Amino acid sequence: MGLDLEAIYTDLHRHPELSFQETRTAGVIAAKLEELGVPFQEGIGKTGIAARIDNGDGPVVWLRADTDGLPVAEQTGLAYASTARGTDPAGNDVPVMHACGHDMHVTAMLGAVERLVATKSEWSGTVVVVFQPAEEYGAGAQAMIADGVLDRFPKPDVVLGQHVTPLPTGVVGVRPGTQMAASDGLTVTLHGRGGHGSRPHSTIDPIVMAAATVMRLQTIVSREIDPRDVAVVTVGSIHAGLKNNIIPAEATLELSLRYPDDAARDRVLEKVDRIVRAEAAASGAEEPTIVTVHTLPPTINDDEATARVTDALRRAFGEDSVLDPGMFTGSEDVSWFARESGASLVYWFWGGVDPQRFADASAAGTLERDIPTNHSPYFAPVLQPTLDRGVENLVVAAREFLGVVQ
Numbered sequence: 163m164g165l166d167l168e169a170i171y172t173d174l175h176r177h178p179e180l181s182f183q184e185t186r187t188a189g190v191i192a193a194k195l196e197e198l199g200v201p202f203q204e205g206i207g208k209t210g211i212a213a214r215i216d217n218g219d220g221p222v223v224w225l226r227a228d229t230d231g232l233p234v235a236e237q238t239g240l241a242y243a244s245t246a247r248g249t250d251p252a253g254n255d256v257p258v259m260h261a262c263g264h265d266m267h268v269t270a271m272l273g274a275v276e277r278l279v280a281t282k283s284e285w286s287g288t289v290v291v292v293f294q295p296a297e298e299y300g301a302g303a304q305a306m307i308a309d310g311v312l313d314r315f316p317k318p319d320v321v322l323g324q325h326v327t328p329l330p331t332g333v334v335g336v337r338p339g340t341q342m343a344a345s346d347g348l349t350v351t352l353h354g355r356g357g358h359g360s361r362p363h364s365t366i367d368p369i370v371m372a373a374a375t376v377m378r379l380q381t382i383v384s385r386e387i388d389p390r391d392v393a394v395v396t397v398g399s400i401h402a403g404l405k406n407n408i409i410p411a412e413a414t415l416e417l418s419l420r421y422p423d424d425a426a427r428d429r430v431l432e433k434v435d436r437i438v439r440a441e442a443a444a445s446g447a448e449e450p451t452i453v454t455v456h457t458l459p460p461t462i463n464d465d466e467a468t469a470r471v472t473d474a475l476r477r478a479f480g481e482d483s484v485l486d487p488g489m490f491t492g493s494e495d496v497s498w499f500a501r502e503s504g505a506s507l508v509y510w511f512w513g514g515v516d517p518q519r520f521a522d523a524s525a526a527g528t529l530e531r532d533i534p535t536n537h538s539p540y541f542a543p544v545l546q547p548t549l550d551r552g553v554e555n556l557v558v559a560a561r562e563f564l565g566v567v568q
Contacts, residue, residue: 165194167273167549172242174265175542178231178258180248181296182305184209187229187268191293194272198279200291203314207305209295212315215278220287220565224318224505225556226496227264227271228297234259237539262536263326263514266543268293270324270552277557286565290315292499300345300456303498318505320467322559323496324552326543328533329513330520332551334475335487336510338468342461343392343420344427345493350375350438351451356411366447368413369402375415375441376400382433393430394420394491416455420491423460458493464506467563471508474562475555487511492536512555514543 170190179187188209195202195213202213209229235257236244248258260266275291292311296302329335352375354368376397387393395417402413419434421427435452442450475484490511500507513520515533523532534540 165197165272165276167269167553168545170194170272171265171269171545171549174268175240175260176242176244176246178244178246178260178265180233180250180258181230181299181302182208183248184229184295188293191229191268191272195275198276200275200279206311206314207295207302207309210302210306210309210311211293212306212311213275213291214315215275215289215291217282217288218286218565220285221319221563222288222290222316223560223563224290224292224321224499225271225274225560226292226294226321226323226499227267228294228302229264229268230296230298230302231258231264232261232298232537233257234261234537234539236261238542240542259539261538261541262298263541263543264297266326266514266548266552267324270549270556273549273553274556274560277553278560284567285561286567287563288316289560289564290318297495300347300458300493300495303495307498307502312499312503317503318499320506320508320563321496321500321503322471322556323509324555325494325509325511326514326548326552327511328515328535329487329511330515330517331513331544331547332479332483332517333513334484334510334555335512336463336468336472336484336508337486337488338463338465340422340460340489341463341509342494343394343422343489343491344424344460345456345458346419346427346431347455348417348419348434349453349455350415350417352413352415352442353448353450354409354411354413354445355447357409359407359409362409365409366445367409368411368447369409371441371445371447372400372402372413372415374444375438378437378441379417379434382430382437386433387430391426392420392422392489392491393426394418395430395434420493422489458495459497459501461494461497461507461509463508467506467508470562471510471559474558478554478558508559510555512548512552514548516544
């Protein structure tokens, strides 16, 4: 009797955990790997797990799935919806949801492990399976690398991974070259001078400074970046003040920046730095503090390896099953495994939306409104055939690189 993947998925969906807190999730993964007789190591990079399937001579293929949830209150109405709570890094009690589909990633990976173990007579080589924490912080891959995962396990010839996304079920989106953008997360602290709300002239108001900074930052993409190029500057968080008649001493902005390559990154970071400092100077304030919270490289798919995966998926599922989705402006940390080991990378997206629902929304021009995207409180891939296809994608792609037993 095999793994009950649907039960695993609904259980994981009910019990999401925040980044670097995925202890229950890791326990579920460990239990299923034990059931399959696959050796593994726990606690890599705090809550990561890596498993190894040795099957004779041949290439080394790494398969990676991420495990963490998000501080989002689920509103899907599913019978297995999450009501979980967690504590964020600032100590706040927050709702937790698998709003990005990592529960689907984990479950599909377990299914792929089961299938590869069951078909060992048909392939040869080594498969390393990585269940990575804290992708949402952009920190889990580097944490596992710092904890020696590339030394504890055979180094990869190719790294493969996938992400469920709002495409129709049965469709895979993959392209050679830059698949996902590079990203930086910045925390900007604007230092004003606090005082009584009735005496603004005696203060340097950081809230006004923050408002001017936010508005001016929007001109980077609209006025300083070539319209043919891709860049995103998002201010996702503003914190300042505690009471209506107190002008605070500081305001904090949290920025998310996206770009396709290192050259664009340098240009955008220079413009952000210039504007933040100039607005502080215009307010007569002291120099602001700019801290880089995380840096993620672009997710760049190897041309040759991507062509092999694309051809393999089309042979397995039909010529129209694979499309080029264009570059996604979201970011990922999976590429650290390939970059640090010198391996090829192929990372793809697979659909989780009912095809008829997708077609109706597309015909009505309401995709953005009617089809929830990743990180939405309404995001939930249809359970099937999304799950089965996620398993099959991984198996087909892995076996494309593994040796074939005649």
